[in-house]
Amino acid sequence: MIKRLFLFGMLAISSLNIAGQSVTIMPDGKVEQKASSASLFLLGAGVPEMSIKKSLGTLVNPSSVTFNNALFELNAAGYNGLEYTSSRAKMRLATSEVWSTTANGTKIQFYTTKNGETDLKERLRISNTGLIGVGTNSPEARLDVSHLSTLNEPTLRLFETGISSPSRIHFSNEGFDSYWYINAQHANYGVNHFAIGSSVLADIFRISSLGRVGIHQTNPQTRLHLSGGNFTIDHSEPKILLKRNSSSMASKLVFHKPDNSEGAEITQEGSDLFIHTGNTKGTGLSISATNKVGIGTDSPAYGLHIAKIGESQGATSGILSIGSDTHMNLDGNEIDSYSYLNTGNKLYLNANSQENVEIGKTGGTGDLVANNYTQLGSSAPKIKQKLIEGTTDVNNSSTQIPHGLDFHKIISVQVHIYKESHVNNTIGEAYYPSGGGLYTYYYQFNSTNITLLDVNTNLRNQPFKVLVTYKD
Numbered sequence: 001m002i003k004r005l006f007l008f009g010m011l012a013i014s015s016l017n018i019a020g021q022s023v024t025i026m027p028d029g030k031v032e033q034k035a036s037s038a039s040l041f042l043l044g045a046g047v048p049e050m051s052i053k054k055s056l057g058t059l060v061n062p063s064s065v066t067f068n069n070a071l072f073e074l075n076a077a078g079y080n081g082l083e084y085t086s087s088r089a090k091m092r093l094a095t096s097e098v099w100s101t102t103a104n105g106t107k108i109q110f111y112t113t114k115n116g117e118t119d120l121k122e123r124l125r126i127s128n129t130g131l132i133g134v135g136t137n138s139p140e141a142r143l144d145v146s147h148l149s150t151l152n153e154p155t156l157r158l159f160e161t162g163i164s165s166p167s168r169i170h171f172s173n174e175g176f177d178s179y180w181y182i183n184a185q186h187a188n189y190g191v192n193h194f195a196i197g198s199s200v201l202a203d204i205f206r207i208s209s210l211g212r213v214g215i216h217q218t219n220p221q222t223r224l225h226l227s228g229g230n231f232t233i234d235h236s237e238p239k240i241l242l243k244r245n246s247s248s249m250a251s252k253l254v255f256h257k258p259d260n261s262e263g264a265e266i267t268q269e270g271s272d273l274f275i276h277t278g279n280t281k282g283t284g285l286s287i288s289a290t291n292k293v294g295i296g297t298d299s300p301a302y303g304l305h306i307a308k309i310g311e312s313q314g315a316t317s318g319i320l321s322i323g324s325d326t327h328m329n330l331d332g333n334e335i336d337s338y339s340y341l342n343t344g345n346k347l348y349l350n351a352n353s354q355e356n357v358e359i360g361k362t363g364g365t366g367d368l369v370a371n372n373y374t375q376l377g378s379s380a381p382k383i384k385q386k387l388i389e390g391t392t393d394v395n396n397s398s399t400q401i402p403h404g405l406d407f408h409k410i411i412s413v414q415v416h417i418y419k420e421s422h423v424n425n426t427i428g429e430a431y432y433p434s435g436g437g438l439y440t441y442y443y444q445f446n447s448t449n450i451t452l453l454d455v456n457t458n459l460r461n462q463p464f465k466v467l468v469t470y471k472d
Contacts, residue, residue: 394461
């Protein structure tokens with residue numbers, strides 16, 4: 001009866017539409033018509049319902065609907081000046097599986113026709129699980145949008161109607177009041193930026209209108225501006241890449257003090273790397289493209305080039321200055337130190353040493369040479385030594401040896417005469433071998449000479465060495 005009544009109503013609507021009338025269907029089955037635009041009204045004291053039922057087979061012998069059978073379609077068409085068109089807008093309610101007594105999946109599809117065209121195309125779909133697809137007939141998320149976007153036709157647009165608030169997207173979980181958000185605000189309504197943050201920490205990540213990125217910094221002043229907290233890079237290949245967009249510009253990593261003034265910076269210019277304090281060049285460490293390292297200079301000339309880096313507090317604690325006044329060069333086989341007093345392969349212990357101490361003296365005559373007096377202990381005398389070599393007189397028992405020293409400063413004299421044929425080789429004063437024979441002599445010195453006296457004939461015409469120790 002219901003189906004016949006509904007069919008009768010549809011036939012009545014169809015006939016009345018020709019006359020441009022409206023139809024009202026009431027719960028008692030009465031049909032009321034009015035002369036107006038073609039309309040359909042469901043009138044009732046409760047909730048008006050329209051029920052559509054679909055089966056395959058026949059009304060007498062129905063069979064189950066199958067996959068993608070339309071259960072109901074609402075089509076809209078119009079007159080184009082020549083004729084009434086076929087459907088140009090449509091809502092389609094259809095099955096999403098083969099139906100049984102325990103499986104009745106459905107989907108809803110919406111169709112429209114683009115301006116300037118006549119083809120009806122699906123624009124939006126709600127799947128059997130409630131997934132919404134825009135531009136796709138197989139949505140895989142709650143909102144799945146497939147679109148070839150352009151600047152004027154983006155895939156998604158958020159428009160904030162208030163002039164003081166940014167457009168926002170919030171992310172939250174059931175049972176928690178806190179949330180994460182993404183927002184963006186135009187410069188006409190405040191600070192032009194894009195931000196990611198949370199209801200607890202506010203903006204954590206922000207990109208300004210100048211393309212500057214701030215982390216815990218709402219007003220970034222550099223390409224990457226980090227502020228507050230600790231930042232750790234933990235990865236199998238940790239890397240921060242700073243890239244210049246012009247050959248005339250330098251890549252910089254700047255560290256700021258709490259008052260926002262520059263504390264230090266790492267700069268790369270060309271293939272050179274510099275570490276500076278503040279923004280003053282030449283005050284830190286530099287590594288050149290040729291792998292030369294400079295301290296206190298941005299133009300290292302050696303493998304390790306240390307410019308003047310300062311002095312100590314005063315003369316009592318000494319002065320260490322490696323730079324413009326004195327400098328040290330290290331190469332493969334020597335240490336060369338140069339002083340403002342003089343030049344040469346010398347090591348000056350202080351400004352007054354004046355070449356008196358040499359390490360590795362030119363010519364290889366000694367590993368440690370003290371050209372001035374040496375004092376071993378505060379109560380010991382300051383001494384020097386002098387070695388005199390020669391040959392004893394061949395005919396006389398005495399040999400005079402000029403010493404060239406102040407007679408009163410001589411502390412000791414040691415004499416050795418060498419007898420090449422004797423088993424002991426060297427003969428001191430008054431040596432009497434058990435086999436007999438005389439190997440004797442003695443010496444004395446005065447203001448000009450050291451004199452060997454009573455030299456036995458066995459020790460004449462023999463080489464000698466005299467070591468003289470004298471004081472300051």
